[in-house]
Amino acid sequence: MKTGFWSDMAGSSFVAQRMRAFSQVRNFSEKFFRNIREKYYALFLIGFSFFIALSDGKTEKLFLLQNRHETGQDARRHAMNTTKRPRGRPRSPFTESGSATLQSLDRALGLLTAIARVGHATLTDLALAQGLPPATAHRILTTLQKHGFADFDRHSQEWLVGIEAYRTGSAYLRRAGLTEIGQPILRALMEQTGETANLAVPDGAEVVSIAQVETTHPIRAFFPAGTRSPMHASGTGKAILAMMPPERARALLQKAGLPVFTPKTLSTPNDLFADLERTRARGWSYEADERHDGMSCVGAAIFDENGLPCAGISISGPSGRFKSVSIERFGQAVADAGSQITRLTGGTVPGSPLQGP
The missing domain is CATH 1.20.5 (Single alpha-helices involved in coiled-coils or other helix-helix interfaces)
Known part of the structure; x- marks a missing residue:
């Protein structure tokens, strides 16, 4: 069981x-x-x-779709694939309506130019000078700073030109080859005359310094690269004015005016044109205390392949060393140096003086 x-x-x-x-x-x-x-x-x-x-x-x-929803990325992809592309050239996102230029770029270049002219400036001054709201000017300046075209001094609270602006500007000089050819001639001119030798190019009614060889004298002239001077009160500027077509010289001077810097500035057309006539006849200019009290300059033009002035060379220093007995010797030395640079750069020295204005 x-x-x-x-x-x-x-x-x-x-x-x-x-x-x-x-x-x-x-x-x-x-x-x-x-x-x-x-x-x-x-x-x-x-x-x-x-x-x-x-x-x-x-x-x-x-x-x-089963058990899932399209993500935003998938939806955009489908929209791009199914959207019909319009015919013709697409509208550029960088073209502003009613303008042939880009406004933001115009403003940025305007601010950069304003800084370059004065050397350093506060945000408020730059905004006022360019007619921009301070917030807009600040955004543009910080963008320039990001790319190295502007710099900001926290101690003085001022904006300055950045190193990239210098490098970009130097590319023009490298292309032209003027500074490379001119450097040894500047040095020889300085040794021959004992005064600081300068090289400058015209920009409107101004000349801009691009190279310099300083004298060994303790008291001497100094113009860093980028320094601007009005043509009518500059030895180099008057040499260029005297050799350019008269109508061109008149147009530049009428637009810029003849501002007074010292009691000896040639501020009337009659005085200035008479001086330009003397410059044209002898081939070199002489400026005595017309831009700065106690400083003098002797200059000569450099010519392009068409025989038109494209640059200028000069010597400058204390007026006390520019004695009347030395002026003729200085002038001939500067004119010879200008002719030498003209030939080496492929230019043509005019065979006869231009007619007066």
């Missing part, structure tokens, strides 16, 4: 285990086939939707 009882119990346990296993397999199978049916049903719906769309003649695309 005992043996039969435990035998029946073992048989019952085995059957129960088999039943539970069968139930698990059935549940798994039902779930598996139910998922398959749902997926095939979804695929059927997608195919049927496309079929209906095509049969109805619709042109739009159907984007059916």
